[in-house]
Amino acid sequence: MFMKKRIVLMLVLSLFFTGAGFAGFLETPHLASGLQIRPDNRYFDVLPRIVPADQESTVSFVPLFDHVKFTDNAIYELTYTPMEFEPVKGGPVGGTKTVIIPENGRISITMLFEEEQEHDFILNKTVDGKTTQAGRFRIYSLKPDLYGMRPYKGDFHQHSHRSDGVESPPYVAGICRRAGLDFTALSDHHFRGGSIEARDFYNGLPIDLRLYPGEECHFPGNPVHILSFGAEQGLTELWKNDQAACDREIAEIQAALTDLPAGVNPFHYAACVWETRKIAEFNGMSMFCHPYWVTGNRYNVDERLMDHIFSTGIFDAYEVISGFDWNSLNSLDVNGIQVARYVEECAKGRRMPVCGIGDTHGHERSDQFGRYYTLVLAPSSDLQDLIAGIKGFRSVAVETPKGELARAYGPFRIVKYATYLLREVLPQHDELCFEEGRLMIQYASGDTSAVDRLALLQGQVARFYDKVYSPAK
Numbered sequence: 287m288f289m290k291k292r293i294v295l296m297l298v299l300s301l302f303f304t305g306a307g308f309a310g311f312l313e314t315p316h317l318a319s320g321l322q323i324r325p326d327n328r329y330f331d332v333l334p335r336i337v338p339a340d341q342e343s344t345v346s347f348v349p350l351f352d353h354v355k356f357t358d359n360a361i362y363e364l365t366y367t368p369m370e371f372e373p374v375k376g377g378p379v380g381g382t383k384t385v386i387i388p389e390n391g392r393i394s395i396t397m398l399f400e401e402e403q404e405h406d407f408i409l410n411k412t413v414d415g416k417t418t419q420a421g422r423f424r425i426y427s428l429k430p431d432l433y434g435m436r437p438y439k440g441d442f443h444q445h446s447h448r449s450d451g452v453e454s455p456p457y458v459a460g461i462c463r464r465a466g467l468d469f470t471a472l473s474d475h476h477f478r479g480g481s482i483e484a485r486d487f488y489n490g491l492p493i494d495l496r497l498y499p500g501e502e503c504h505f506p507g508n509p510v511h512i513l514s515f516g517a518e519q520g521l522t523e524l525w526k527n528d529q530a531a532c533d534r535e536i537a538e539i540q541a542a543l544t545d546l547p548a549g550v551n552p553f554h555y556a557a558c559v560w561e562t563r564k565i566a567e568f569n570g571m572s573m574f575c576h577p578y579w580v581t582g583n584r585y586n587v588d589e590r591l592m593d594h595i596f597s598t599g600i601f602d603a604y605e606v607i608s609g610f611d612w613n614s615l616n617s618l619d620v621n622g623i624q625v626a627r628y629v630e631e632c633a634k635g636r637r638m639p640v641c642g643i644g645d646t647h648g649h650e651r652s653d654q655f656g657r658y659y660t661l662v663l664a665p666s667s668d669l670q671d672l673i674a675g676i677k678g679f680r681s682v683a684v685e686t687p688k689g690e691l692a693r694a695y696g697p698f699r700i701v702k703y704a705t706y707l708l709r710e711v712l713p714q715h716d717e718l719c720f721e722e723g724r725l726m727i728q729y730a731s732g733d734t735s736a737v738d739r740l741a742l743l744q745g746q747v748a749r750f751y752d753k754v755y756s757p758a759k
């Protein structure tokens with residue numbers, strides 16, 4: 287009897303502690319990206335969240351709901367701490383406390399935000415001698431070269447039912463937006479048509495997702511999987527149209543190879559060079575797909591060829607994070623090894639543009655889709671801006687394995703900023719994308735009434751970013 291009572295009590299307690307609404311364990315809705323919206327970022331507008339570095343800016347904290355509104359009987363005190371650099375140019379030092387009287391329902395502070403870094407603000411309120419935290423806010427100050435850029439999330443390595451995936455190209459496009467992507471490309475095996483089908487299907491519709499051409503090439507005799515992103519022409523088409531000419535060009539490249547290290551297969555390397563050159567010729571970006579993919583009980587690419595590919599740097603970008611096939615042996619090793627390789631190459635002085643992608647073959651059935659992507663800082667989501675952003679070392683590869691926090695890999699400066707964005711900005715971005723993606727799928731099912739509702743949503747991410755970034759002074 288006693289035991290029974292205890293079990294019931296434990297059940298009640300566990301429900302209480304895991305249930306929504308318990309103050310310490312606020313639950314946020316599940317986002318496909320695995321990101322979580324901090325409650326304070328829901329309760330308050332922070333105008334702006336991102337400011338220019340080394341300039342004076344005014345930041346306002348605006349309560350949006352009755353339960354957080356500022357009251358006359360409270361004293362509000364803001365504690366400021368710069369996360370990296372103690373000020374030397376006249377900004378407030380770490381731990382500075384300022385009593386602020388709300389005006390027009392908001393609390394505002396004007397100060398110099400020194401250096402490129404994150405800034406922490408804790409807002410305490412005291413009522414009848416009792417002090418509690420009213421909110422905690424994070425601001426990021428950016429140097430001018432990045433300040434004019436916006437973050438764009440994309441996945442351009444994924445498959446539809448036009449190759450060995452599950453869903454149709456328009457369906458995949460919808461689910462990409464639903465998962466919080468700003469740009470995407472299908473990369474069906476040996477087939478650029480899937481990506482074109484998705485792009486053309488939504489052509490002229492009021493959507494903000496950008497759809498680009500893509501294709502995953504693995505030509506006969508060459509084990510290396512090569513992704514063509516954004517190219518104006520398909521490599522497979524080229525190959526099919528005039529195989530003899532392609533063979534001849536590869537043979538010419540092979541014949542001209544000198545000092546090939548021992549053990550490097552000359553044809554494999556020459557075929558890689560030919561493919562990457564063609565992709566460049568067609569104004570696309572070539573990416574070395576899943577370098578440490580395990581297939582047939584071994585890594586797909588011989589390590590000597592791998593060494594030579596890295597030392598010659600023939601690819602525009604490198605897939606450092608892959609989100610595929612998590613249930614198979616070795617799959618968990620892949621990202622760790624790819625990251626180690628990236629770090630090793632950087633240590634040798636070889637900078638490499640990085641990408642993260644899902645390589646998803648069945649989006650709806652995958653509980654990993656949306657957690658692996660590339661984050662690019664670019665002036666717009668136009669194709670050539672994105673490619674220039676990746677090639678210009680302004681991208682990071684992101685992974686958010688289930689139950690873990692998001693991690694970004696790439697250049698240190700971009701990783702630091704991306705870490706802020708992944709915590710403070712992108713969760714709400716992802717939530718905004720959800721409805722657009724849902725309506726795209728509805729439209730793909732034949733329901734044209736979705737178009738009117740899509741038109742209402744168009745531009746909402748841009749409007750959100752208008753609030754996040756202050757106007758330049």
Ligand SMILES: [Zn+2]
Binds near residue numbers: 502511575576
């Ligand atoms: Zn592949």
Ligand SMILES: [Zn+2]
Binds near residue numbers: 445502645
């Ligand atoms: Zn693939």
